[in-house]
Amino acid sequence: MEPKTILDISNPNSIADCEIRDAMLAISLRNSNLSWDYANEYPLVLDREDTVTSWCAYKYGALVSHANLWPRTLKHLSSQKTIAIGLIGNVATHPDHRGQGHMSTLFDHLAKIAQSQNLQALVLWSDMFPFYQTLGFSSIGRETRFEIVKDDRPRSTGISIASLKTVTDLDLEVMLSSRPRLDWTLDRTLEEFRTLLSIPDTHLFIRRKGQKIVSWLLIGKGTDMRGVIHEWGSTSADELVNDVQSILHDLDIHELLLLSPGNLHQHWVSTFKSRATASTDHPMALGKPLGNHGGEAVLALARGFIWGLDSI
Numbered sequence: 001m002e003p004k005t006i007l008d009i010s011n012p013n014s015i016a017d018c019e020i021r022d023a024m025l026a027i028s029l030r031n032s033n034l035s036w037d038y039a040n041e042y043p044l045v046l047d048r049e050d051t052v053t054s055w056c057a058y059k060y061g062a063l064v065s066h067a068n069l070w071p072r073t074l075k076h077l078s079s080q081k082t083i084a085i086g087l088i089g090n091v092a093t094h095p096d097h098r099g100q101g102h103m104s105t106l107f108d109h110l111a112k113i114a115q116s117q118n119l120q121a122l123v124l125w126s127d128m129f130p131f132y133q134t135l136g137f138s139s140i141g142r143e144t145r146f147e148i149v150k151d152d153r154p155r156s157t158g159i160s161i162a163s164l165k166t167v168t169d170l171d172l173e174v175m176l177s178s179r180p181r182l183d184w185t186l187d188r189t190l191e192e193f194r195t196l197l198s199i200p201d202t203h204l205f206i207r208r209k210g211q212k213i214v215s216w217l218l219i220g221k222g223t224d225m226r227g228v229i230h231e232w233g234s235t236s237a238d239e240l241v242n243d244v245q246s247i248l249h250d251l252d253i254h255e256l257l258l259l260s261p262g263n264l265h266q267h268w269v270s271t272f273k274s275r276a277t278a279s280t281d282h283p284m285a286l287g288k289p290l291g292n293h294g295g296e297a298v299l300a301l302a303r304g305f306i307w308g309l310d311s312i
Helices: 015-029 102-116 129-134 169-178 190-197 237-250 266-275 294-303
Strands: 008-010 054-059 062-076 082-093 121-124 138-149 184-186 203-209 212-221 224-234 255-261 278-289
Touching: 008 102, 015 054, 015 062, 015 082, 054 102, 062 102, 062 294, 082 102, 082 294, 102 121, 121 294, 138 237, 138 266, 138 294, 169 190, 169 212, 169 224, 184 294, 203 237, 212 237, 224 237, 237 255, 237 266, 255 266, 278 294
Parallel strands: 082 121, 224 255
Antiparallel strands: 008 054, 054 062, 062 082, 062 184, 121 278, 138 255, 138 278, 203 212, 212 224
């Protein structure tokens, strides 16, 4: 039997390493050429100046696999209690090295790093559930996807696409506070929020009353979530759907998908269902508990929500 190859797992230590990493991720995770650098889709975890969340597995000096481990803080909105978790993303193995167990080895390493950082759970997004189930992951949380189709009643609510240059820090604070209030969600600084809004093909729509933002939503995020409203805030469900219809008519789009927390308050859910063409429920993510308090972290995730900009 051929001995198992020992992988060298480390953070990229040069710009050249990062360039090789980004090229591997692009060919492994994207089916088409990008009009931007792959790293621009994930600016907080693929920063070439700060590589501590980026883990590369090398075999005989060649990059074979990669995954990010991004420590984040899950916060309870009323008690302000916090739980440290790790988000995993940009999981890829070079096409020439698949099927050799490299990713399992890399995940074992990530779990050890996460435990050394006192993270209580790992979270990732993937449709490869059978594979991740073998690594100890299971479905956590719920999300609902509402299909909003353009109706035959043209309207304009005044919501329009916004330039990030005109959005103030106060605007960002209002946007974060106007999202549906759930028990738990990830903490996000204003600087992180602004950086995430700069991801290519991320379109921010805002409606104001005077100078104050009363409704907002995000469509798209790089090559992910095209045609999907994955983060939003409004005074009511009806107002939000009216804004979506306004965008559909203004941009002459047939439909948009509205992503919603699965444990949203019932009066919001009933309104969305009454005005959507269809709705489907799905797991929010895949999670794996770590350490003595891992079960507590998974329960908190089940009662909360991770919004689209935070997923990697």
